[in-house]
Structure formats: structure tokens, C-alpha cells
Amino acid sequence: MPGNNYNCNPSTPRSRLERLLRERELRRSNRFLHPIEDGNRQAELLGNDNFLTEGENFGLSSEEDFPEGVAAAKAFADGCEWKEGRTPKQRLLVVANRLPVSAVRKGEDSWQLEMSVGGLVSALLGVKEFDARWIGWAGVNVPDSVGQKALTKALAEKRCIPVFLDEEIVHQYYNGYCNNILWPLFHYLGLPQEDRLATTRSFQSQFDAYKKANQMFADVVHKHYLDGDVVWCHDYHLMFLPKCLKEHNNKMKVGWFLHTPFPSSEIHRTLPSRSELLRSVLAADLVGFHTYDYARHFVSACTRILGLEGTPEGVEDQGKLTRVAAFPIGIDSDRFIRALELPQVQEHMKELKERFAGRKVMLGVDRLDMIKGIPQKILAFEKFLEENLNWRDKVVLLQIAVPTRTDVPEYQKLTSQVHEIVGRINGRFGTLTAVPIHHLDRSLDFHALCALYAVTDVALVTSLRDGMNLVSYEFVACQASKKGVLILSEFAGAAQSLGAGAILVNPWNVTEVAASIGYALNMPADEREKRHHHNFMHVTTHTSQEWAATFVSELNDTIVEAQLRTRQVPPLLPIQVAVDRYLQSSNRLLILGFNATLTEPKDTLGRRGGQIREMELKLHPDLKEPLKKLCDDSKTTIVVLSGSDRSVLDDNFGDYNMWLAAENGMFLRLTMGEWMTTMPENLNMDWVDSVKHVFEYFTERTPRSHFELRETSLVWNYKYADIEFGRLQARDLLQHLWTGPISNASVDVVQGGRSVEVRAVGVTKGAAIDRILGEIVHNKGMKAPIDYVLCIGHFLPKDEDVYTFFEPELPSEAPPTVPRPTPANPAMTYVPRISTTKSGSRAARLKKQRSLSTLEKRATVHGIGNAWRPTLMRDKMSLHEGSSVLDLKGDNYFSCAVGRKRSSARYLLGSSDDVVTLLKALAEDS
Numbered sequence: 032m033p034g035n036n037y038n039c040n041p042s043t044p045r046s047r048l049e050r051l052l053r054e055r056e057l058r059r060s061n062r063f064l065h066p067i068e069d070g071n072r073q074a075e076l077l078g079n080d081n082f083l084t085e086g087e088n089f090g091l092s093s094e095e096d097f098p099e100g101v102a103a104a105k106a107f108a109d110g111c112e113w114k115e116g117r118t119p120k121q122r123l124l125v126v127a128n129r130l131p132v133s134a135v136r137k138g139e140d141s142w143q144l145e146m147s148v149g150g151l152v153s154a155l156l157g158v159k160e161f162d163a164r165w166i167g168w169a170g171v172n173v174p175d176s177v178g179q180k181a182l183t184k185a186l187a188e189k190r191c192i193p194v195f196l197d198e199e200i201v202h203q204y205y206n207g208y209c210n211n212i213l214w215p216l217f218h219y220l221g222l223p224q225e226d227r228l229a230t231t232r233s234f235q236s237q238f239d240a241y242k243k244a245n246q247m248f249a250d251v252v253h254k255h256y257l258d259g260d261v262v263w264c265h266d267y268h269l270m271f272l273p274k275c276l277k278e279h280n281n282k283m284k285v286g287w288f289l290h291t292p293f294p295s296s297e298i299h300r301t302l303p304s305r306s307e308l309l310r311s312v313l314a315a316d317l318v319g320f321h322t323y324d325y326a327r328h329f330v331s332a333c334t335r336i337l338g339l340e341g342t343p344e345g346v347e348d349q350g351k352l353t354r355v356a357a358f359p360i361g362i363d364s365d366r367f368i369r370a371l372e373l374p375q376v377q378e379h380m381k382e383l384k385e386r387f388a389g390r391k392v393m394l395g396v397d398r399l400d401m402i403k404g405i406p407q408k409i410l411a412f413e414k415f416l417e418e419n420l421n422w423r424d425k426v427v428l429l430q431i432a433v434p435t436r437t438d439v440p441e442y443q444k445l446t447s448q449v450h451e452i453v454g455r456i457n458g459r460f461g462t463l464t465a466v467p468i469h470h471l472d473r474s475l476d477f478h479a480l481c482a483l484y485a486v487t488d489v490a491l492v493t494s495l496r497d498g499m500n501l502v503s504y505e506f507v508a509c510q511a512s513k514k515g516v517l518i519l520s521e522f523a524g525a526a527q528s529l530g531a532g533a534i535l536v537n538p539w540n541v542t543e544v545a546a547s548i549g550y551a552l553n554m555p556a557d558e559r560e561k562r563h564h565h566n567f568m569h570v571t572t573h574t575s576q577e578w579a580a581t582f583v584s585e586l587n588d589t590i591v592e593a594q595l596r597t598r599q600v601p602p603l604l605p606i607q608v609a610v611d612r613y614l615q616s617s618n619r620l621l622i623l624g625f626n627a628t629l630t631e632p633k634d635t636l637g638r639r640g641g642q643i644r645e646m647e648l649k650l651h652p653d654l655k656e657p658l659k660k661l662c663d664d665s666k667t668t669i670v671v672l673s674g675s676d677r678s679v680l681d682d683n684f685g686d687y688n689m690w691l692a693a694e695n696g697m698f699l700r701l702t703m704g705e706w707m708t709t710m711p712e713n714l715n716m717d718w719v720d721s722v723k724h725v726f727e728y729f730t731e732r733t734p735r736s737h738f739e740l741r742e743t744s745l746v747w748n749y750k751y752a753d754i755e756f757g758r759l760q761a762r763d764l765l766q767h768l769w770t771g772p773i774s775n776a777s778v779d780v781v782q783g784g785r786s787v788e789v790r791a792v793g794v795t796k797g798a799a800i801d802r803i804l805g806e807i808v809h810n811k812g813m814k815a816p817i818d819y820v821l822c823i824g825h826f827l828p829k830d831e832d833v834y835t836f837f838e839p840e841l842p843s844e845a846p847p848t849v850p851r852p853t854p855a856n857p858a859m860t861y862v863p864r865i866s867t868t869k870s871g872s873r874a875a876r877l878k879k880q881r882s883l884s885t886l887e888k889r890a891t892v893h894g895i896g897n898a899w900r901p902t903l904m905r906d907k908m909s910l911h912e913g914s915s916v917l918d919l920k921g922d923n924y925f926s927c928a929v930g931r932k933r934s935s936a937r938y939l940l941g942s943s944d945d946v947v948t949l950l951k952a953l954a955e956d957s
């Protein structure tokens with residue numbers, strides 16, 4: 032793939048892990064050989080930002096230059112930016128709601144840029160290994176084109192590209208859907224409830240604005256995207272973006288990372304647009320979260336709400352895998368450690384030490400957000416002062432509360448609430464000269480913040496929920512000499528990485544937090560050192576650079592992996608070729624599965640169809656006519672081969688002139704005749720009763736599961752049960768079976784996606800087809816060999832032997848030439864999957880061996896009850912002895928798996944709707 036840094040090296044190691052390890056080694060040695068020059072740092076924006084350094088290779092110094100930059104990059108053709116003596120830099124488009132700078136208008140065409148505050152910005156500023164551009168909103172409404180042009184130019188110098196959102200969109204999308212709906216919900220604060228009706232009414236318009244805004248971000252990405260770029264979408268503001276991007280260009284490498292928690296699926300399922308959002312995110316190639324818990328919740332939501340398959344690697348939908356993993360963010364720790372040496376920071380520290388001499392300093396740094404638990408923190412501090420008189424004039428709490436999302440009413444309320452509490456406590460415990468709480472309603476610059484972190488004795492992070500919380504990391508990075516204590520909420524993502532060194536607290540438990548404050552202030556030096564050391568090691572090794580590099584590297588690898596998987600996937604059935612060959616043949620055999628092949632797709636039934644309608648298998652209404660026509664064609668023989676029992680097939684197909692093969696082919700009847708059995712005579716079914724008891728036991732204990740008792744098998748199905756519980760129960764059930772009822776029985780256990788089936792050994796569709804074929808040939812008194820076979824089904828892997836049954840009839844020549852696939856006609860894909868060289872000719876020899884006499888010897892077909900009749904096939908055959916029953920001319924065999932991605936069939940079809948298209952075409956053209 033052009034422009035893929037990862038693919039620039041032709042020798043791709045075999046396994047995913049090997050590839051990722053090699054990538055990691057390369058990154059490390061590269062960093063060792065080419066550390067970021069100090070010179071670069073001089074050019075940092077606002078004194079601390081390398082990410083925003085002016086573009087080196089593309090001369091990105093103004094908006095006008097940008098198109099030429101794009102052209103120059105295109106000339107590289109592969110999208111990798113090379114620097115002499117260095118490995119190529121991956122081009123990266125970072126797309127986040129907020130740009131790292133916010134714009135303030137100073138005149139008609141002049142702008143001032145200020146650093147944005149927030150963890151996302153802080154972390155991404157530390158990312159230096161990429162040739163990156165940042166696409167986002169500058170936090171300001173710019174209605175006029177003069178202003179837009181000037182701002183675009185100013186931002187281009189910082190490698191930023193603006194998305195212009197008007198006031199109404201910002202109101203509905205940012206203040207409304209993002210910060211009033213998704214933000215509280217993802218932090219377990221629920222959906223807004225104050226005015227339920229108003230909320231419900233405005234919900235739809237806010238969601239529409241959300242989608243519209245995401246599309247606007249996508250449009251800007253499309254404008255600046257070059258082949259091979261990695262597009263990295265960030266956060267809950269842009270959950271719709273992966274879908275918009277992929278719909279425009281399916282080849283785009285798209286990653287999505289969530290900076291907030293992803294809540295339990297039980298919380299997510301309350302969101303009216305829950306499914307749409309999940310599906311949009313799943314369009315990405317890689318989805319990342321801060322912690323394994325958030326990733327697990329996301330996968331759970333996809334399985335429980337969307338009914339998709341969750342695997343250890345991610346979420347699978349029709350064979351398409353979206354990789355899901357945890358990538359805990361970090362900070363640029365060096366930047367903080369180095370800053371402490373700067374004279375201005377030293378100066379700040381000196382001032383602070385003097386100002387608070389004789390008192391221990393406690394620190395809180397948060398955006399003024401309800402998730403940060405600021406009122407709870409202050410109340411805990413009050414309790415501590417209440418209970419510890421001796422500390423009252425010896426400790427001070429400095430609380431930096433950065434105003435945020437000030438247009439959202441909830442945030443306005445919080446501001447007054449915090450002011451009220453702080454005022455009350457200072458009134459209660461303050462003196463004429465000192466107050467216990469210093470509360471600041473504004474942000475600090477980087478140097479002031481570093482100084483504050485360095486002089487602090489105890490940092491207090493009491494988030495009620497927090498994606499990660501970088502303040503805790505920054506505090507640790509600045510504590511090399513003081514070795515202060517971190518009190519950290521167990522509900523912050525950071526608790527999973529800094530939990531060993533911090534004092535973990537439940538922020539809702541004011542008593543516990545107050546006690547922890549006492550413990551921290553009195554902690555002996557050696558314990559403080561040990562705790563600090565642990566956290567310092569973590570913070571300095573798990574940096575934001577490492578975080579971004581790992582994510583991008585995994586994203587690149589996900590693409591490689593997807594390409595490898597695609598190669599193993601059979602091509603789509605070339606319908607026209609299958610129809611043409613059908614028309615050219617004179618003795619055709621059509622073997623059709625029933626469930627999910629000839630039934631209506633589940634989606635069509637919709638939610639209202641429900642379990643009851645789905646469980647009752649019904650022939651797809653659109654198939655009735657074509658099927659009738661095909662059955663009445665004397666050159667065509669149709670067999671419906673199903674796992675269902677006889678009554679189900681009787682009900683659905685009794686009126687057609689065809690063969691019915693029930694219970695995986697163990698029972699057979701021509702619709703004009705009676706049921707007979709093809710079961711091997713010595714089939715042992717003694718195990719049935721004991722297995723039945725186990726199945727009954729688990730059915731009773733697994734709501735919405737059911738089991739079917741057939742004559743040759745038992746199936747326990749948990750398709751409609753809670754998927755995770757169903758899986759656990761299935762594991763338990765299997766254990767019971769293996770150690771008990773079937774430990775010595777000759778049975779096969781067949782595990783489906785959401786079912787467990789126990790069958791007598793040898794019961795498979797492939798084993799049955801041999802006997803069925805014998806009976807058909809005999810019954811029809813066939814004179815000419817079968818010269819066309821179409822075998823279609825949504826079969827379990829165990830039953831896929833029916834596809835391979837016909838495979839000895841391999842083509843001895845090259846497969847037919849079929850038009851190459853085009854975007855307009857992807858269904859015309861034809862990839863020869865069968866070798867036509869040596870094995871082909873061997874197969875051709877084998878073909879001779881599948882003669883009638885072989886079939887006759889195998890076939891033992893007997894009727895049921897009174898109709899039992901042993902058949903001596905040899906006597907009844909009308910074909911010449913030894914001549915072949917099958918003469919598929921190499922290419923007249925079409926095996927096709929429906930609704931599966933991996934199969935031993937030659938081809939695939941998406942769903943039973945495609946089967947309708949195919950059978951209609953066969954019926955109409957014949």
C-alpha cells in the first residue's frame with residue numbers, strides 16, 4: 032500500500048506479535064540514534080510544544096502553501112516523509128474536536144492563538160515521532176470569509192487545520208450532545224433528567240447536529256488526506272467520524288481513541304442512539320481505550336446491543352474485525368522534569384515555598400467539571416480539619432479549577448456550588464491572616480503549574496470518574512526531590528497504573544478521603560520514597576510518545592492483518608457465471624441448506640420479529656415462485672439439506688417437487704414419497720437420555736435459551752440469551768458433558784457460534800450426501816451423469832464436508848475467465864482457489880474413481896417403520912457399470928457459504944437475499 036510506513040519494509044514477519052515486536056525495536060533504536068534535537072525545542076509554540084513546530088519538509092508556513100505541500104507529498108507517492116539518514120516519518124492526521132490552540136480575534140484579519148487546556152491536548156503535544164497535522168475546532172465562531180482565511184493561515188503555521196463550526200452547531204453538537212448527553216453518560220452520571228420531556232425533544236436535533244458536525248470534520252480530512260496517511264480520530268465528540276471517513280474511502284487507515292471511560296453496556300444501552308454510535312465507531316480499523324475495563328465494556332456493548340461477536344481481538348461483524356485494545360496514555364515526562372531546572376520555574380518555586388512556609392501544601396488541579404469531584408474533595412478536606420485541630424494552621428489546600436464548557440448550565444451551577452462551599456469553609460476555619468483553601472477559577476501557565484507540582488506535599492485527585500487523569504502523572508513527574516504523596520480516586524483510569532504507589536480512595540466516601548489526607552500528611556519518608564519511586568518509574572517509561580507510537584504501529588499492523596485475513600476469504604459467487612453454466616448443463620443438482628439460506632434474513636424481521644418468529648423457520652416468501660419453477664424443471668434435481676427435523680421440512684417444502692434431507696441428511700424423502708432413513712445401521716444412540724438431562728438443566732438456568740431434541744442429535748441454542756452468560760454456560764455445559772454422559776460415547780460435539788450440538792459419530796452433511804446421491808441416481812434412473820452441482824448453505828464447519836465431497840471434481844484446466852472485479856461490480860470477483868497444476872491432474876484422476884459402483888457400495892438407504900426397504904443399488908442403476916455419476920467438467924461446481932467469511936466453500940454469498948437473487952436468475956433464465 033503506498034505511503035504506508037509500515038509496509039515500506041518488504042520483509043514482513045509472519046506473526047502479528049513478531050511484527051509488533053520488530054516495530055517496537057526499530058522505534059527504540061531510532062530514538063536512540065536520533066533523539067529530538069534541543070534546537071527543535073526552541074521553536075516550540077508557547078515555549079513548550081514540538082508538535083506545532085513548523086513543517087520541515089512541506090514548507091508549511093501558510094494556508095496558501097498547503098496545496099503545494101500536498102502536491103509535494105504526493106510526489107513521494109508513498110506518503111512517507113524521509114529525512115536523510117532517518118527512517119521515514121509516518122504522516123498522521125490527528126482529528127480531535129479541540130485544536131491545541133484556541134483562537135482569540137484581535138482584528139478583522141488578525142488572530143491571537145492561546146494554548147488549549149485539557150489532558151487530550153497535553154498528551155498529544157508530546158507526540159513527536161510523526162509528521163503530524165491536527166484537524167479540529169479553534170473554539171471560536173468565525174462567520175466571515177476574511178476571518179476564516181486569516182485564521183486558517185495563522186493555524187497552518189502551527190500545522191493546525193481548522194474546522195469551522197457555526198454557533199448553532201456548537202450549541203447543539205458541543206454544548207448539547209457532547210457535553211450534556213455523552214459526557215455525563217460516559218462518566219456514569221446518567222442522561223439528563225431535570226426536564227425529561229424537553230430533553231427527549233431536543234435529543235434528536237442534537238444528535239442530528241452531532242452527525243452533521245462529524246461530517247464537517249470528515250470533509251476537512253478528505254481535503255487534506257494523502258494515500259497512506261494514518262487518520263487518528265479522538266474522543267466522544269467524533270464517534271461518527273470513522274464511518275464518514277470509511278464511506279468516502281474504504282482504504283483509509285482509521286483509528287479511534289476514547290479519552291473518557293466507556294461505561295458498562297447497561298449504561299450505554301440507555302442512550303437512544305446507542306446502536307448507531309457503536310456501528311459508526313466499528314467502521315474504524317482500530318479502537319483504543321485507556322484501560323482494559325473500558326475496552327471490555329465496549330466489546331460487551333457491541334455483543335449485547337448489536338448482537339455481534341466479541342473475540343479476544345475485538346469485535347467481528349460478518350468476518351470483518353475491528354480490533355479493540357487498551358492503550359493507556361502517558362505524558363511527556365521529560366518536558367516536566369527539564370522544566371524544573373528553568374530559572375523562571377525555580378523562581379516560582381521559591382516564591383511558593385516562602386508564601387506557604389510552615390504549612391504543608393495540598394494541591395488539586397482540575398477543570399471545573401462535575402466528574403472531577405471538586406465539592407467532594409473540599410468536603411473531605413473540611414472533615415479532616417474538623418477532626419484534626421492540630422493541622423488547622425499547618426496545612427493549605429490549593430485548588431486550581433479551570434473554567435470549562437461555561438455555556439452548559441450544569442457547569443454554571445457547579446461553579447456557584449463550589450464557590451459557596453469554599454466560602455463557607457474558609458469562613459469557618461480561616462483567620463484574619465490565613466485561609467485553609469486557596470481556590471483559583473483560572474488556568475495556570477505551564478511553568479507556574481510545574482512549580483506548584485514540585486512544591487506540593489500531597490496531591491488530591493478525587494474524580495468521580497475520569498478517563499485517565501494526567502494531572503496525577505504530571506505531579507509524579509515533578510516530585511523527584513520532594514517525593515510527595517498522591518491520593519487518587521479509584522475511579523480514575525490512572526488508578527490502574529499508579530494504584531500501587533498512590534493512596535487509592537473512593538471519592539464518594541468523605542470519611543475515607545479525610546482519613547487518607549491524615550495518613551498522607553503523616554507518612555514516614557521511607558514509605559513516601561518507595562511509593563514515589565514506583566510511580567515515577569511508570570510515568571517516565573509510559574510516555575505520550577510511546578502511547579502514540581504503539582497505537583499507530585498497532586493500527587498499521589491491523590491493516591496488514593486484515594489483508595492477510597482477506598486473502599483467506601473465498602471470493603463472492605460470480606452469479607452470472609453460475610447462471611450461464613447452469614443454462615449450459617443438462618443434468619443439474621442443487622443442494623440447498625435451509626436455515627439462513629432459504630429463510631428471511633434476521634434483520635428483515637427486525638426487533639419486533641423477536642425470538643418467537645425467528646425460531647420458527649419459514650421459507651423466504653420471495654423464493655416460493657422461483658423454487659417452484661426450478662423444481663418443475665426436469666433437468667434439475669433439488670435437495671434441501673438441513674439440520675432441522677422432518678416436520679419443519681414437510682411444513683415448508685411439502686408442496687414442491689424436490690428431495691428433503693432432514694437431520695443433516697439422516698432422513699430423506701422425495702416429496703411425492705415417504706421418509707426413509709440413510710442412517711448407518713449401527714448408529715448408537717444410547718447416550719441421548721443422559722445428554723438430554725444436561726441440556727434440560729442448562730436450559731432451565733439460562734433464560735431465553737432452548738434445546739431441540741432430534742432423532743440423531745441434540746442441540747442447545749443460546750442465540751437469544753445474554754451472550755456473555757450464554758458463553759459461560761456453554762463452557763460449563765461442555766465440561767459436564769465431557770466428564771459425564773459422553774465420556775465414553777461415540778458422539779461428536781459440534782460447537783456453533785451460539786449453540787452446542789451433540790451428534791452420533793459420523794452424522795455430517797458430507798457423510799450423508801454420499802448416500803443421498805446414490806438414492807437420487809437410483810430413483811431417477813439417471814442415464815447421463817450429473818454435469819452441474821450448486822451447493823449452498825449456512826453450514827457449521829463440521830458440515831462443510833459437504834462442500835469438499837464434490838471437490839475431487841477439480842478443474843484440470845484453468846478456471847473460467849471472468850471479468851475482473853470493478854468497484855461497480857464487486858460481485859464479479861473470481862479468485863481461483865484451487866491449484867490447477869499437479870494436484871489438479873490428480874484430482875482429475877480421482878474424478879474417475881467416484882463412480883457409480885463406489886456410491887452403490889456406500890449407500891444403505893432404508894425406510895422407516897413399515898416402509899423399511901433395503902436397497903440394492905447395483906440392481907437398480909441404469910448407468911453403465913463403472914462410469915462416472917459426476918461429470919462436472921472441472922468448472923461446473925459451485926459450492927457457496929452464505930453469511931460466512933471463512934469457509935472451505937469455493938465462494939461466498941452475503942445473505943439469503945443474495946440466494947434469492949441467484950435462484951431467481953436461474954429460474955428466469957432457464
Ligand SMILES: O=P(O)(O)OC[C@H]1O[C@H](O[C@H]2O[C@H](CO)[C@@H](O)[C@H](O)[C@H]2O)[C@H](O)[C@@H](O)[C@@H]1O
Pocket residue numbers: 129148149150151152154266290291360435436497498499500501
Ligand atoms: O475540550 P474541552 O471540552 O474543554 O475539555 C477538555 C478535555 O477533557 C477531556 O479529557 C480527557 O482526556 C484526558 C487525556 O486522555 C484524560 O486524562 C481525561 O481523563 C479525560 O477527561 C476530554 O476527553 C477531551 O476531549 C477534552 O479536550
Ligand SMILES: O=c1ccn([C@@H]2O[C@H](COP(=O)(O)OP(=O)(O)O)[C@@H](O)[C@H]2O)c(=O)[nH]1
Pocket residue numbers: 148149150151153154396397398431433473474475476477480499500501502503505
Ligand atoms: O491551569 C491548568 C490546569 C491544567 N492544565 C492541564 O490540563 C490537563 C488536564 O488533564 P487531565 O487528564 O487531568 O483531565 P482533563 O481536563 O483532560 O479531563 C493537564 O495536562 C494539565 O497540565 C493546564 O495546562 N493548566
